[in-house]
Amino acid sequence: MTVQLVAVNRAAQAEAPADAGSEFLQDLRHALAAPPHAISPKYFYDAEGSRLFDRICDLPEYYPTRTERGILAASAAEIAECTGLGGDLVEFGAGSCSKVRLLIDALQPRRYVPIDISTEHLEAAAAQLGEDHPGLLVLPLTADYTASVRLPPPLAGAPRIGFFPGSTIGNFAPAEALQFLRNAARLLRGGGLLIGADLVKDPAVLHAAYNDAQGVTADFNLNLLARANRELGTAFDLGRFWHSAFYNAAQQRIEMHLVSRERQHVELAGERFTLEEGQALHTENSHKFSIEGLRRLARQAGFEPGPAWTDAQGLFSVHWLRAPAD
Numbered sequence: 001m002t003v004q005l006v007a008v009n010r011a012a013q014a015e016a017p018a019d020a021g022s023e024f025l026q027d028l029r030h031a032l033a034a035p036p037h038a039i040s041p042k043y044f045y046d047a048e049g050s051r052l053f054d055r056i057c058d059l060p061e062y063y064p065t066r067t068e069r070g071i072l073a074a075s076a077a078e079i080a081e082c083t084g085l086g087g088d089l090v091e092f093g094a095g096s097c098s099k100v101r102l103l104i105d106a107l108q109p110r111r112y113v114p115i116d117i118s119t120e121h122l123e124a125a126a127a128q129l130g131e132d133h134p135g136l137l138v139l140p141l142t143a144d145y146t147a148s149v150r151l152p153p154p155l156a157g158a159p160r161i162g163f164f165p166g167s168t169i170g171n172f173a174p175a176e177a178l179q180f181l182r183n184a185a186r187l188l189r190g191g192g193l194l195i196g197a198d199l200v201k202d203p204a205v206l207h208a209a210y211n212d213a214q215g216v217t218a219d220f221n222l223n224l225l226a227r228a229n230r231e232l233g234t235a236f237d238l239g240r241f242w243h244s245a246f247y248n249a250a251q252q253r254i255e256m257h258l259v260s261r262e263r264q265h266v267e268l269a270g271e272r273f274t275l276e277e278g279q280a281l282h283t284e285n286s287h288k289f290s291i292e293g294l295r296r297l298a299r300q301a302g303f304e305p306g307p308a309w310t311d312a313q314g315l316f317s318v319h320w321l322r323a324p325a326d
């Protein structure tokens, strides 16, 4: 993944999504053709994938969402003391725009700019939020924030407050996370970033969170192939793959893979690929952090870490990172 955030002084506009399909084709082709057989988890999030992710967030085993919501609700007043009131709130990967609802009363933002890769999902969620908060200017932006995002021009007197919840930062490799944070520090200078980071913990708890009993996470993972069937004309037989998720302690991350149950051939845009029995397509990394590790990364990226909030069990953390004005 390349990470680049740019602010330009022109009307809010996402990079043209016209080539989104061919980008998926190219990336899937690369993943099938050669090691490390990996593809970006951003392709999980078509309309169906976004719906499945919302179901994951409600699973009993998936603690991050409800834990972070608890932290945000309990700490909203203290968070507002850090961010100030009347800011220009920009959310990276806003999805259903549900977590920001926990902050609006306390932070009283003037504008909310939710950015997400899944248009339909985002538009509906943003429209609903606008209806529920008539005084709030809601400006949804369909964009791939791991590539290049054009933010609307700044609002005079309203510092830019970035919001990056859910530990989505964990999807990046460490070097990419640093690059994302560096770009964010520049984009948000004079304001800051409110970021959620999942914490290192008992691997059994992590394992359960990514191998839920109902199999929703498996469906979410397999949706990558279902999406390829819908959009790229492939004929993946989902029954010939299994969902694998495990904790890689050395790399401090959950890895998700789709593993071929048998030797099989798949065709993509006229090209034939062979998958061996047990061959894995690496679909996601979800890095876990220590509070100090996240603060160190933020400092390296040019932020000045402020307070960090956590739950009583130390499962999840939320950090305020100040972005110096220059």
Ligand code: AVJ
Binding pocket: 056, 064, 166, 167, 168, 170, 171, 210, 217, 284, 285, 286
């Ligand atoms: C949205 C990237 C934070 O890593 O926990 C949930 C995605 N993958 N279950 C995560 C996910 C499998 C999630 N993030």
